[in-house]
Amino acid sequence: xxxxxxxxxxxxxxxxxxxxxxxxxxxxxxxxxxxxxxxxxxxxxxxxxxxxxxxxxxxxxxxxxxxxxxxxxxxxxxxxxxxxxxxxxxxxxxxxxxxxxxxxxxxxxxxxxxxxxxxxxxxxxxxxxxxxxxxxxxxxxxxxxxxxxxxxxxxxxxxxxxxxxxxxxxxxxxxxxxxxxxxxxxxxxxxxxxxxxxxxxxxxxxxxxxxxxxxxxxxxxxxxxxxxxxxxxxxxxxxxxxxxxxxxxxxxxxxxxxxxxxxxxxxxxxxxxxxxxxxxxxxxxxxxxxxxxxxxxxxxxxxxxxxxxxxxxxxxxxxxxxxxxxxxxxxxxxxxxxxxxxxxxxxxxxxxxxxxxxxxxxxxxxxxxxxxxxxxxxxxxxxxxxxxxxxxxxxxxxxxxxxxxxxxxxxxxxxxxxxxxxxxxxxxxxxxxxxxxxxxxxxxxxxxxxxxxxxxxxxxxxxxxxxxxxxxxxxxxxxxxxxxxxxxxxxxxxxxxxxxxxxxxxxxxxxxxxxxxxxxxxxxxxxxxxxxxxxxxxxxxxxxxxxxxxxxxxxxxxxxxxxxxxxxxxxxxxxxxxxxxxxxxxxxxxxxxxxxxxxxxxxxxxxxxxxxxxxxxxxxxxxxxxxxxxxxxxxxxxxxxxxxxx
Numbered sequence: 001x002x003x004x005x006x007x008x009x010x011x012x013x014x015x016x017x018x019x020x021x022x023x024x025x026x027x028x029x030x031x032x033x034x035x036x037x038x039x040x041x042x043x044x045x046x047x048x049x050x051x052x053x054x055x056x057x058x059x060x061x062x063x064x065x066x067x068x069x070x071x072x073x074x075x076x077x078x079x080x081x082x083x084x085x086x087x088x089x090x091x092x093x094x095x096x097x098x099x100x101x102x103x104x105x106x107x108x109x110x111x112x113x114x115x116x117x118x119x120x121x122x123x124x125x126x127x128x129x130x131x132x133x134x135x136x137x138x139x140x141x142x143x144x145x146x147x148x149x150x151x152x153x154x155x156x157x158x159x160x161x162x163x164x165x166x167x168x169x170x171x172x173x174x175x176x177x178x179x180x181x182x183x184x185x186x187x188x189x190x191x192x193x194x195x196x197x198x199x200x201x202x203x204x205x206x207x208x209x210x211x212x213x214x215x216x217x218x219x220x221x222x223x224x225x226x227x228x229x230x231x232x233x234x235x236x237x238x239x240x241x242x243x244x245x246x247x248x249x250x251x252x253x254x255x256x257x258x259x260x261x262x263x264x265x266x267x268x269x270x271x272x273x274x275x276x277x278x279x280x281x282x283x284x285x286x287x288x289x290x291x292x293x294x295x296x297x298x299x300x301x302x303x304x305x306x307x308x309x310x311x312x313x314x315x316x317x318x319x320x321x322x323x324x325x326x327x328x329x330x331x332x333x334x335x336x337x338x339x340x341x342x343x344x345x346x347x348x349x350x351x352x353x354x355x356x357x358x359x360x361x362x363x364x365x366x367x368x369x370x371x372x373x374x375x376x377x378x379x380x381x382x383x384x385x386x387x388x389x390x391x392x393x394x395x396x397x398x399x400x401x402x403x404x405x406x407x408x409x410x411x412x413x414x415x416x417x418x419x420x421x422x423x424x425x426x427x428x429x430x431x432x433x434x435x436x437x438x439x440x441x442x443x444x445x446x447x448x449x450x451x452x453x454x455x456x457x458x459x460x461x462x463x464x465x466x467x468x469x470x471x472x473x474x475x476x477x478x479x480x481x482x483x484x485x486x487x488x489x490x491x492x493x494x495x496x497x498x499x500x501x502x503x504x505x506x507x508x509x510x511x512x513x514x515x516x517x518x519x520x521x522x523x524x525x526x527x528x529x530x531x532x533x534x535x536x537x538x539x540x541x542x543x544x545x546x547x548x549x550x551x552x553x554x555x556x557x558x559x560x561x562x563x564x565x566x567x568x569x570x571x572x573x574x575x576x577x578x579x580x581x582x583x584x585x586x587x588x589x590x591x592x593x594x595x596x597x598x599x600x601x602x603x604x605x606x607x608x609x610x611x612x613x614x615x616x617x618x619x620x621x622x623x624x625x626x627x628x629x630x631x632x633x634x635x636x637x638x639x640x641x642x643x644x645x646x
Contacts (some may be wrong), residue, residue, distance in 0.1 A: 521564050
């Protein structure tokens with residue numbers, strides 16, 4: 001079907017080129033949009049030609065425990081309201097309970113919100129971990145985030161032993177108590193006293209505070225069956241000092257991690273595993289020929305990595321590919337120097353964020369970082385074990401989803417048009433051609449939205465002006481066949497992986513809504529940033545830890561006055577206005593090349609996809625589109641109709 005879709009796209013383009021239709025503005029715009037869709041589909045086909053499958057054998061690791069590398073786990077959080085401490089606690093508990101030698105494991109939590117609530121949640125979670133981790137490993141529990149486990153296994157059954165039932169009940173009671181304590185403090189039902197170990201948070205602000213580093217758990221004896229290191233980090237922030245959002249937080253974690261304790265050869269974060277020397281800027285060929293002239297010269301190490309002697313020492317060993325390097329000092333021994341390197345001025349004048357570590361300049365920080373790694377010639381492997389590891393919760397509400405999609409589209413667009421573009425990586429770096437095409441497809445979310453919005457507005461334009469963008473007569477079967485085959489193709493893909501027709505339809509309409517609203521706003525935001533008019537703001541999406549049965553908003557769209565809803569409402573009103581004009585026969589009439597059934601059906605399809613917005617026009621409260629948004633959209637829709645009739 002992939003090839004059939006491509007042939008139909010090419011046939012449609014050929015029809016537009018060689019037909020006798022007058023080359024009107026809508027006809028030309030449609031040709032440009034369809035050319036983009038064809039190019040995008042070619043890239044998709046190229047990506048699908050030779051899929052790679054990495055098969056994992058976790059059971060074999062048990063035979064090679066002494067050879068396992070040291071691994072550092074990174075968890076980031078930035079707002080205790082949007083990212084409740086109980087979610088962070090569950091994430092950390094699942095990581096502490098990994099089936100991995102605990103003396104080769106360390107977990108770092110970056111709190112960019114400098115919240116005592118987050119730290120309190122971690123302290124309480126560490127107490128529960130002393131019971132939860134042995135319980136998971138003893139009984140081979142697969143779901144090791146307590147909330148997920150106790151939600152999926154509500155009660156024990158007759159197959160379990162009496163000993164397990166008793167232990168399960170005890171764990172359930174302990175977790176409920178932990179959750180209740182954290183929730184009570186978070187909701188301020190019980191005030192948190194800022195004294196003792198919490199005194200450091202007194203008189204601190206989210207954007208103005210010193211570095212705070214706390215060793216919550218420490219595997220001092222180096223035993224493999226204990227608990228891993230658990231270290232809390234809140235880097236220094238000053239009001240007028242750029243902190244580079246999550247990328248800056250990750251680089252601080254890298255620096256601190258390189259100074260103390262295990263100094264693992266790998267970093268695990270954002271569902272990706274990175275080698276330290278790769279993050280530090282090593283090239284593949286330097287493994288064999290050495291690092292002379294690029295990274296290895298001693299006199300350049302301070303310029304590259306900063307003034308920390310401990311970090312430079314470990315980085316030098318990592319760049320020499322010495323994976324067995326081990327620092328005898330424990331995390332608690334390096335607190336004083338770690339506080340200094342977590343300062344907001346430590347990176348000034350170094351290569352951090354420019355050539356090494358997580359790269360700055362985009363709010364989609366992992367994308368330029370990954371592209372820079374591939375640009376140097378490294379290859380990556382996509383590992384998808386069964387069951388899938390390190391899964392998370394997607395935003396549940398429409399607004400949170402739109403905010404997340406807008407942020408990604410903004411960051412990806414900045415990357416696509418910036419110096420870290422995959423196209424630049426193909427030309428001046430070592431990114432292979434097909435890989436570069438795939439990365440370009442992933443990075444052009446924002447650009448794709450422009451063509452989607454234009455194509456969505458073409459049918460109402462044609463209805464209002466009584467013009468046509470679709471072929472007449474037998475030629476009309478080309479777009480019809482294209483739409484039907486593409487729909488069947490995507491539906492079969494959903495059914496193949498066990499999803500329902502309802503899942504397919506929800507994703508079809510949401511893809512249209514997301515592309516023409518959140519991605520489009522993200523594209524405009526990226527253009528403003530690239531023009532130097534203003535900088536982007538990192539927007540945190542709200543995380544929820546509630547079961548589906550307790551979610552009162554499940555299946556319902558909620559709205560607010562966000563600009564992202566102005567775009568969607570405008571598109572809907574334009575479609576409805578065009579239909580009304582056609583119904584009242586207010587459009588001009590043309591004897592030839594007038595509006596046909598194809599344009600009307602296309603406009604109707606967009607309205608069907610935007611049906612949640614249509615309900616929102618008549619809804620109330622948070623389920624209704626605010627009057628201010630409707631007024632703004634109505635003005636924009638009126639301007640569109642007026643321009644069409646000029």
